[in-house]
Amino acid sequence: MTGNNSLSSSGNDPWEVTLELPPEAMRKAGYRVVDFLVDRIVNLPESLFGAELSREQTERLLREEMPENPQDFEEVFGEYLSKVVPNFRQVDHPRFFAFIPSSPTFPSILADALVSGTNIFAGTWFEASGPSQIELLVIDWFKKMLGLPPEAGGLFVSGGSVANLHALTVARKFMLKDRLQRSTIYCTAHAHACFDRSFYVLGFKPNQIRRVPTDEAFRMDVGRLSEMVRRDRRAGKRPFLVIASAGTTNVGAIDPLEDIAAIALRESLWFHVDAAYGGFAAMTKRGAKLLQGIEQADSVVLDPHKWLYCPFEAGCVIVRDHSQLKETFHILPEYMRDTVRKDSEINFCDYGLQLTRGFRALKVWMSLKTFGAERIRRVIDQCMDLAGYGAEHFAESPNLQIVTRPSLGIFTFRYVPTRLSLGDPRDEAYLNRLNQTLIARIIAGRELMLSSTVLGEKHILRFCVLNYRSRRQDIQEARLIIERLGRAIDREMLKD
């Protein structure tokens, strides 16, 4: 694919300017990209994490005027390889245990390439009957996995944040008729921060949000939920929505879904479950048990780009009565009238915020069909086993203290020098400083990726296992790295 290619097919006809490339050039460039992707995957376990440059460095490296003249694709790709690829962190690396990892399967990666390559408009049945049927089918699989009734339905969106916004918009419409005055919402302080954004966008003020206290495992205290709802009602407020987490981002805590469902029913609250992180654990026996009660939700959010091994972006919102999504979002401008079909022939643009939307369900469909649910279920189970193994292996270290036990695939811990292991509160400031330095050193070392959080007053480290490539050896290496860095930091701090 050469930059010297003429921009018009005949060379000098001003009416034939095109962006088309010759077939051989397209094939060559495509194979080059596939080769890069496969080589990258093969080398991933041995590779260091990418570097993080400063803004000054990235400006120097990449800043330029919009290019006026053509360049060879090989050259452009080469620039991507040399200037961009070394400077991002690989969230699919087997030793990426930070935040919520994402490790897409190759069929799901190819599905995204196919979606871009065919540029399917998945907004209307008229333009995408086949893709729309796949989206309906995949959502039916999810509904069955969660035990939701046949009338439930939903759609794919970019991710959990947007999916939660869709669910809350429906709840606002059907519970409040969009009248927000005196309404109140209940969730814990551990609900994902994206809800704060949704509250703002939907017009709820901070004083309408009730943070329900949590128990010792950071799950919603349902007794307090009941009390708070009743007290608010007595005070003339309008409680209408409870948000439960099925796997908090912080520690993987699952709110007591069955108990919350019972309170929601009794108190006529909309019961929303944010299962963006933990929802696909329901594919496994133990996960389904942990998530019992989710089948009673009025709305649920799932993120296939997390524990269903699909590339970004893939979020999903499901509402118990799917017609409510349509009643919330449907509009019909005159220029879309040609697309109206029978009710059963769904226009997904009527069910959410986007008109133009990509065909995100394909990656789930391709991956699930290629591997089969049984294999994916085993991989999800393996991640939970590995998190259990990790917590045990870390607990055997004289210097690592488990702070929260594994829940789904997350446990938390901190480095505690043996001489400080007696729990003297005066040591806490020292431990916080040590663990903050530790996370910074781990990240800078580029052999391992973890992230930190704060629980109460404690600065601690999170360990989230979600990658199908992670092995026990990765966890053993992680412990060695953490112990080595922790010891060195402790020595340095004692000297200061």
Ligand SMILES: Cc1ncc(COP(=O)(O)O)c(C=O)c1O
């Ligand atoms: C529990 C939970 N909810 C919502 C989100 C937001 O999802 P997204 O980042 O896909 O927008 C996350 C992201 O980590 C999450 O863990």
